[in-house]
Every structure is written in C-alpha cells, then in structure tokens.
Amino acid sequence: MAARILVIGNRNYSSWSLRPWLFMKQNAIAFEEVCIPLYQAGSKERLLKYSPSGKVPVLVEGEIRIWDSLAILEYLAETHPGIRGWPADTIARATARSACAEMHSGFPALRENLSMNVRKVFAPRTWPAEVGAGRVALHRLLGASRTGGARLLRRNARLAVDAGMARGRSGRGRDAAAVRDGALKGRSR
Numbered sequence: 001m002a003a004r005i006l007v008i009g010n011r012n013y014s015s016w017s018l019r020p021w022l023f024m025k026q027n028a029i030a031f032e033e034v035c036i037p038l039y040q041a042g043s044k045e046r047l048l049k050y051s052p053s054g055k056v057p058v059l060v061e062g063e064i065r066i067w068d069s070l071a072i073l074e075y076l077a078e079t080h081p082g083i084r085g086w087p088a089d090t091i092a093r094a095t096a097r098s099a100c101a102e103m104h105s106g107f108p109a110l111r112e113n114l115s116m117n118v119r120k121v122f123a124p125r126t127w128p129a130e131v132g133a134g135r136v137a138l139h140r141l142l143g144a145s146r147t148g149g150a151r152l153l154r155r156n157a158r159l160a161v162d163a164g165m166a167r168g169r170s171g172r173g174r175d176a177a178a179v180r181d182g183a184l185k186g187r188s189r
C-alpha cells in the first residue's frame with residue numbers, strides 16, 4: 001500500500017490542517033506528516049506539488065490527492081471499516097452534516113478577527129459586534145453537538161466540529177488545552 005502522507009501547515013496556526021490531523025491521531029491511523037510553512041516565499045510552489053488547490057490540508061496516497069479537510073475525514077472513515085464516520089441514523093447524520101457544513105463555510109467574522117493561535121493566551125479586548133454574534137452562533141453550534149446532539153452525533157462528527165472551532169477558544173478552557181497538548185506535543189514551531 002502506498003505511503004499515506006498528510007500535508008499540513010503550521011499546527012499552531014492552521015485550523016484546517018488540524019482537522020484531519022486530530023482525526024487521524026484520535027483514530028490511530030498511521031501517516032507521515034509533511035509540514036509546509038504557509039505564506040512565505042516559495043510556500044505556494046511547495047503546496048502545489050502536493051495540492052491541486054495550493055492549500056492544506058491535503059492527503060496523499062500514491063496517485064491519490066484529497067485536498068479538502070472534510071473530504072479527507074470522509075475518505076478515511078470510508079476506507080477504515082473500524083472507524084465510525086457519519087452517524088448511521090438519518091436525522092443524526094443530517095444534524096452532523098449541518099454542523100460540519102456550518103463550520104466549514106460559516107463564521108467569517110471569527111475567521112477574520114480570531115485567527116487560530118493555539119499557543120497564545122489573548123488579553124481581553126473589545127471585539128466588533130459581528131465577532132460577538134459569531135461567538136453566540138458558535139456556542140449554539142457547540143451546544144447542539146455536545147448536549148442534545150450528543151445522543152445523535154458520534155464522537156468523530158463532534159471531533160470534526162471541535163477541530164474546526166479550535167480557533168474560537170482564544171487559548172483558554174479544557175478543549176483548547178486538549179487541542180494545544182495534542183497539536184503541539186514535541187513541537188516548538
């Protein structure tokens with residue numbers, strides 16, 4: 001079988017990269033990690049050697065290229081029978097897909113103003129109103145995936161949402177600590 005390579009950006013800053021990275025660690029899927037520092041001279045050229053979109057994460061297995069974080073999670077779940085991906089129940093699956101899709105394409109104000117930095121503990125400050133609205137929406141989403149939805153959403157679906165929201169935690173709290181410990185273990189960059 002071809003080597004499985006996950007190409008990512010910096011784990012401290014690239015929340016999209018962390019999604020499949022956490023999923024694969026959590027599910028003990030072996031992979032080789034290639035880290036490409038982003039937004040530097042030559043970064044794009046290096047990315048394009050692996051990723052048709054020129055973005056990370058991208059999963060490489062021989063000739064296969066999967067260049068979107070959610071597509072990578074689905075591919076891995078489908079190709080590893082022991083791993084639970086989307087919930088089997090139709091309503092639970094629709095709920096999980098809604099949460100992941102919202103995380104995938106939503107929260108523009110949070111992305112703009114609260115880009116991920118797992119290592120940094122931010123001082124309190126006043127944010128633009130749209131950031132507050134984004135945080136409310138994010139808490140609603142997390143509440144749905146953790147409490148009422150906990151019966152519906154399986155652990156991996158929640159993990160995908162959690163990995164996607166690592167940015168929103170401003171380096172505080174139990175989840176942020178777990179992400180920080182997992183993502184930065186043994187790393188200084």
Ligand SMILES: N[C@@H](CCC(=O)N[C@@H](CS)C(=O)NCC(=O)O)C(=O)O
Nearest residue numbers: 014015016038055056057068069070
């Ligand atoms: N929807 C994509 C988003 C990927 C993405 O935006 N990746 C950013 C890093 S977090 C990137 O590669 N940026 C580098 C660039 O645009 O040059 C996914 O989920 O994989």
